[in-house]
Amino acid sequence: MVYRKEYPRPQLVRKEWLNLNGAWQFEFDDENAGLKEKWFKKEKKFGRKIEVPFAFQAELSGINESTFHDWVWYRREVEIPKDMLGKQIFLHFGAVDYRAAVYVNEQLAGTHEGGHVSFSFNITDYLTGEKESIVIRVEDPSTDETIPRGKQFWLEESAGIWYTRTTGIWQTVWLEAVHTTHLSKLRFTPNIDSGDIQIEFEVAGEYKGKKALIEISFKGSKIAEERIEIFDSFTKRSINLYNRQIFKAGYHHEGWNWSPETPNLFDVVIKIIDAEIVIDEITSYFGMRKIHTENGMVYLNNKPYYQKLVLDQGYWPQGLLTAPDDLDFKKDIELSKEMGFNGCRKHQKVEDPRFLYWADHLGFLVWGECAASPIYSEDAVARLTREWIEIIERDYNHPSIVTWVPINESWGVPNICNNEQQKHHSLAMYHLIHSLDPTRIVISNDGWEMTTTDICAVHNYNHGHKEELEKYEHFKHSLSTKEKLLMSRPAGKKIYTEGFDYQGEPILLTEFGGIGFKIGDAAGWGYTSVSSEEDFVSDYERVIKGVYASRTLHGFCYTQLTDVEQEINGILTYDRKPKCDLKEIKRINNLWHIDTVE
Structure with missing residues (x-):
């Protein structure tokens, strides 16, 4: 059985592709002898099998081992389909944790460091036209605390808030055939105030004399078509959507905007044309959505919007970081919306783009976060920075993402309160992300000890048991007013770190709850x-x-959507069974009204 058969890159879809998920040869290399012994050679056979895209620690991998194996190898032979021959062939990886070296027919095609985002290599020049050998060497240092690892524990058995590690391939691997001249990057920036969608794209290969045809549709009706002469590898074009026939006919443009209540999306087809022949064609989509802060509130599409989010770790019992099925992403979002949540904070994980696809289509806000390193070092800074650059490049077009969270609870900056270097790192991440993406909110250090930030994001689990009346009253008291909240120290930490203070940004309680409820043998x-x-x-x-x-x-x-391993504080069990009538959760979530906020 092959898992995860859907096209893995929903924002830039082509028809010619080959899914490489399924059975691969596999081997542990505990002595790190593989490079010296040239395990990338065709005659080397591996003794195990693994089901890609599941890490060997996951049950669905067919291996299901949690012991340390810091070097692992994959091998697969592939025949390129005849209709793909003669074109440029790209080998794509959704995510490989942590360092990957890719060999094609015994030649090094490329390397990548960073365990959470996509990468690819043009392997055309390494192909033979016969059975092609693809070998991947992965290094994932189990105990290195300077790499961004998120909830992956650096000990062999999970404990506390730390979970089973993920090593190697954990998202889809696929081949794609393209013309030598093809679209290589695509970026949509909506402006709901002017009604413009700014489209930026890059073309690889010989672009002179080529044209781009952009077609935009809304709910099946074509509303815009632009034919553009390509004069450079990079093209930027703004297209006004509101000044269209459908709008003139009385379809108010506010009905076009994207939100959790109205997840409207515009479909896009972009064709690269050479002498009236289409040589590349992709499909994509975008949403007209604006997020900003003003007057101490978050505004969605220029209206105050109260966010009711649920913390989502993105783990599954059989797949760990990898959802066994694409519909598992859809199910999590549907269950969350059924409970009255309008979004989630993806915690310490860069989620699969297919989750973001469903969030875009179902209407679900997403706070994008990245796995943190537990300690501070210059290497950790460089690694986190590189990952964020790649995260934003990959996920910029998803309207569901409204907030970026580069640092959580001072993880990776444990001495930020009195260490100027670590303060500079927090500030640098805040400004770096804004320099790459001016359209979204950025939180400098979610939880406490914030520097410059767009949201004052506070964590407080001090609600106590129902019998602890005094503790509960203190919990309510500490949240009751702006002054009391800013003076609180729910984890013994200041809300803002030394040298920084509140500047009028919206205040949100971004972690709390975590009520434990044991179901069955958990x-x-x-x-x-x-x-x-x-x-x-x-x-x-x-x-x-x-x-x-x-x-x-x-x-x-609210912490959190599901139980995860030893954490039994989810509203759902680890296998997504409700712990109560979800209508009751929705009823409670719907007790809020905007008039209760100053």
Whole structure:
């Protein structure tokens, strides 16, 4: 059985591609002898099999081992389909954790460092036209705390808030055939105030004399067509959407905007044309969406918008970081919306683009986060910076993403309160992301010890058990007003680090709750615990009412969507079974009204 058969790059889709998921040869290289012994040679056979795209630690990989193996090798033979021959062949990887070296027919095609984003190599010159040998060497240092690892533990057995590691290929691998002249990058920037969509694209290969045809449709009706002479490898063009026949006929443009309530998307086809022959064609989409902060509130499409988010770790029992099926992403979003949440914070993980595809199409806000390194070092800074550059390049076009979170709870900057170098790192990440993406909100250090930030993002799990009345009253009191919230130290940490203070940004409670409720044989922990469905609903309502009593909070993120390994503090079990009637969660979430916020 081949898992994850869908086209993996939803924002730039072509018809000619070959999915390489499935059975690969596999080998551990615990002595790190593979390079010296030239395991990339065709005569070398590996003794194991693995199901790609699952890491060897995952059950669905067919190996299911959690012991340390810092060097692993993959091998597969591939026949290029006849209709792809004569074109440029690219080998794509959704994500490989952590360092990858790719060999094609015994030749090094390229290397990549960074475990969470996509990369590709043009392998045309290495092909023979017969059976092609693809070999991948992966290095994933199990105990190196300077690499961005997120929730992946540096010990062999998961514990506390730390989960099973992921080594090697964990997203789809595929081949793609393109003309020598083809679209290589695509970027959409919407402006709902003017009604413009700015389209930027790059063309690889010989572009002189070529044309680009851009067709934009909305709900099946073509509303714009632009034919552009290509004079450079980079082209930028703004197209006004509101000054169209459909708008003139009375379709108000606000009905075109993207939001969780109205996830409207525009379909795009871009063709590269040479002498009236289409030599490259891609399909894509965009949403007209604006996010900004003003008057201490978050605005979506120029209207105040209260965010009801749920913390989503993005783990599955059989696949770990890899969703077994594309519909698993859809299911998580649908269950979240069923509970009255309008978005999620993807925690310590850069999620598969297919999740973002479903978030775009179903209407679900996403806070994009990256795996952190546990400690600070100059190497850790460089690695995190490189990953963020690649994250934004990959995910810029998704309208569902409204916020970037480069640092969480001072992970990777443990001494930020009194260390100027670490303060500069926080500031550098904030400004770097804004320099790459001026369209979204950026949080400098989610939880506490913030520097310059667009949202004051506070974590507070101090709601106590229902019998701890004094503790609960203190929880409500600390959230009740702006002054009390800014003076609070819920984890013994200042809300802003030394030298920085509140500048009027919206205040959101971005981690809280975590009510533990054991179902069946599950064993683990929560920040507080209950023993029945009735108590779970009652305690959830108690905690949410404490949040809604605040006169200053403009949104929240509840911990968490599902149980994960030893954490049993999800609203759903690890295998996505509801712990209670989800209508009750929605009823409680819907107790809020905008008039309660200052």
